[in-house]
Amino acid sequence: MDPEILGTLGELERKLAELERTIATLERMEGGSEHREPPAGDGAGEPAAEPAGASGSRLVDESVTGAPAPPADEPTRGRAYTGPAASGPPTSAAPSGPPTSAAAHGQAYTATPAPAPAATPGPTTSAGTHGRTYAAAPGPAASFASAPGQPPITVPATIAEPGELIRFRDRLERTARELTNDYNELLGRLSQPPAASPAAATISFARGAPSLDIIDVQGLRDAAVRALESDPAGATAYGTSVGYPRLRSWIADRHGVEPERVLVTNGSMQADAFLFQHLVHPGEDVVVESPTYDRTLLSLRERGARVHAIALEQDGIDTRVLARELSAGRILPRLAHIIPNFQNPAGYTLSLAKREDLLALATDYQFVVFEDDPYVALRFRGESLPTMLSFDPERVVYASSFSKTVCPGVRVGYLVGPAALIEAVANLARDTYISPSMIAQAIVYEFCASGAIERSIETVRRALQERADTLAYALRRELPEARFQEPDGGYFMWVTLPQGTDVTALSHAASELGVSFVKGTDFLLEGGENTLRLAFAGVTPKQIDEGIRRLAAAYRSIQRP
């Protein structure tokens, strides 16, 4: 038996008992009694409002849906919250420690087969294996469930109206249900072989992809039907190397350019690869940001380029250092690869002034600016900035993607650039794969033309904001040693730990505890051993909260005594 799980079960048992007492008190108050009887304990205030989407989000990360279900063959060990009306208030005030069976404590919960976690999304990962509780977490459970050393639950003194009482009771009951789910899940874990549980419950901050709950699957289905109905010949043909014509025109309109300046590809990664193949030859200088997208580094190295990484500041690439390197003749670049908005991996955005500086340098030193911009639409704070493409369409080649706003599975991205360059790159595309996927591009076209894209972007943006805020809050609470800049949009946050922290060791410790991230060194040519990238698009707020608890536990575990 895992003593930590047993300890957590005991905690949950106590919290459930407190909730039970409070709900029973509310029942009596609703029953017309003028006497406002204080429940056990005192101190906790009015419950916080439930953050939008917090309870509605589905637990979809493959690692979470793979979490162990409560054991079906042990029905008497599960608990189902049935509400006080069915059960009556408990007789014993204090739980007697970790339970061996639900019935043993005479609690007001009927012992029935435990509900499967997937059927009732609850904080399945929140209690975790670390004996931690909800007390400081954002969300409904934070307000009620008392942690060790926290004041117990009480009825807010301001509640006077019967309607308020009912709402308050409803919230408590919801919390009781969530705690019951946690309880059942932990019981399930007790019966799992120890090696299976951490891997099965891994929370991934590594994946730069949206979780399923923020993908408009129905909208995509409808778009697919329309694509095949409205243009069966075009959608099912080989098509042309420049991409599905209707989508090409839609993108051109969006950027205010001629369609001849647009090439639609199988994901923007493919667009990047074609552009590098066309422009960058072995031994040529290329400027990148430091840190930068790891696949860009890989691609450029494979091309045999001499990669010069210039420091990325919170307002973008250090243009003064770049100017110095250029004027000293130390770099003679063919191309500068820049991720201007909510950069991958840092989450930083290139300021307007630096956009202008960079273009001035590109003109003076005759290099192409490759504006790699898949996150541009995902701003959730502050004002949008103009693209560098809009300032100088002859010197800038622009790439973007539908991976981050629609879904990565469609594999649709694009390039915008001078018509001659687009034609040359289209020839490479034709020689490589004849044409990109027409059917995927026809679906994306229908999705865009119907306006579903705008709704999808709004959904993703809102979720990202909530997730970024939850991440920052959890980091400050659990890992105050971490330094980071909160992003204004996008998918990523860059975290710097105290000098000397071995993030490789942290990564191993974290995976033992069921949480993953990407080490900062993957995005750098050198240094950054104390840095990491946290991707927050693929994890729900509850998973973020629990994931950061685990990360902090891993961090503590690698500290020397």
Ligand SMILES: Cc1ncc(COP(=O)(O)O)c(C=O)c1O
């Ligand atoms: C900066 C950057 N460029 C390109 C890509 C590739 O995107 P796509 O899925 O469109 O190939 C990514 C994906 O994470 C990215 O972060």
